[in-house]
Amino acid sequence: MIGGDLVNWIVLGLVFAAVVLVVMALAPLVLGRTDIKARLAAQGGGAVSNAGPGSIRNDHATGVWARLVLEVERRGMSLTDSTSDKLAEKLALAGFDQGYAPRAFTLARATGTLVLPSLLLLVFAASGNWPNPGKLYVMVIVAALAGLYLPGIVISSRAENRAKEILNGFPDTLDLMLVCLEAGLGIDAAFNRVGSEVTTSHPLLARLFAQVSLELRAGRSREVALRMLARKSGVAEITAFTTLIIQSDRLGASVATALRIYAAEMREQRRMRAEEKAHRIPVLLSIPLVCFMLPVMVAVLMLPAAIGMKKQMAKADELKNARATAQAQ
Template sequence: MLLFPLLVFLAVTLAIVGLFVWLTPTRAQQRLQVMAGQEGKSPWTESVVKILAPFAQLSTPPDMERASPLRIRFLNAGIRHPDAYLVFFGAKTLLPFVFGGAAFLVLRASTQLSGMSLLLDIAVAALLGCYLPNIVLLFMARRRKREIFESFPDAADLMLVCVEAGLGLDAGLTKVTDEMRVKSMALAEELHWTNLEMRAGGTREKSLRNLATRTGVEEIRTFATMLTQADRFGTSIGESLRVFSDDLRHKRQVRAEMLAAKVPTKMLIPLVLCIFPSILMVILGPAAIQIIRTILPMITGRA
């Protein structure tokens, strides 16, 4: 009797392991991609793009200039693939049919719903599938912004140390980029793109503004404005960085205290739904059983 479940478990496990090995590139493949300038791309990504591209044409806006805010959202989430919008709009086209069909099959198999109730449930499932890519993109951007915000005070302190040690601002950015790879790859990647942009001939002001736009973090926008004003008016960059880094550390501390203050409120839901019923059952259960055994015969006249 146990042979069939074991075989099913073994088959599913081997399928998952095989899929993971197939999708994960080896070190040699990663080095070849880096040398060929195709870092971040994989055969799996290209296959997904080819599958979803025909569906993306059904929901892609006719004027792609309107998609510039969407491009900024992709950059905030760390997505730089040129065909990312095809996957996004393809998923928005395909997922409503998938979710609607799945909801139809599940509801018809498990319940006896029909008519308007069934159509309403299918419409809700399709609407969820339509907005699921937006929700995933929002959570990815929010998580990346939080990581950059929490790591940026350390980067500002490193920048201050580099400037006070005698390095220029461009050399300090390069040094900070190398050091921040240990803590935050997202921030190090954005600083690396800023360094490349300045080396390619872009002005420091424009490069820093592009950095603020790509990250979507307000503190980095303030950092770019501060460095631009310090460079334009000839004020001390080291003193400006010292004041700015102190303010960033204070903001990070206030944010941590605010999140810690929300913990008791967030714990109320699992306490009320999971822990309190168990405690009440353990404490009041035996007493309730004894009361029922004593009073019920008296009520029914069997005492």
């Protein structure tokens, strides 16, 4: 009994410490936001409206995650990882290309590793139904591993979905670029025009093309800007497209002719991907058919025969019993 009370006090102490740390990290953000709104209201600024989607040149260091990372590092906790470059590239493929993204990812992993076991212990402490020490140890370790690896799983899934969205919209964007080039626009102006035209239909490609246009305006060479586009997209087809543009530019070949051929190949690849998904449907449907419908069909076909066999066996038993009774008499 004394040991159980000691465990409860230890758990409650850990939960209290975790809550205090979270409150200390979030309190400056909330208070700072309230002070800003109060000063704006005092100066006649009124309510602060939510900002719409900004351009790619906006300062991303004003977000909630950025302020949270700064507050945590200001308190002496370093969030810099030894593999920050690889982590930043992986996060960029998932759409998180801010400068503080690797540190925010490290903070999310550390928070999940500490919070999930604390929540698990809090649930056990609130219910009073503690498992045995071995099972409790395994559950805490599993919760800590889930908090450690769950952000990575989310980032990988987001990167995969982002690559699929870019790949599905790239043939249409390529056709629009081909139209712009055949109309007389240069390759730099075509990136700018296509990026502004596909903002609603393909926002990810619009952002990538807008970044290329801004880099070209800033004085970066076309080859470097296109290679940056290939790295940020993470799609093999866009890498081949940028290589095609670079090689055509170097050799002096017609970019419009090369794009026309490549656009036809991209449309053919998209059709083949659709056919591949269509051919996979029967294989995928066979799994629920075998698992759910086949046992029912077997039961429906075999049940009448089983009932008839049971009746025949019952009649044979009755006849055997009657003969035995007759012989006994």
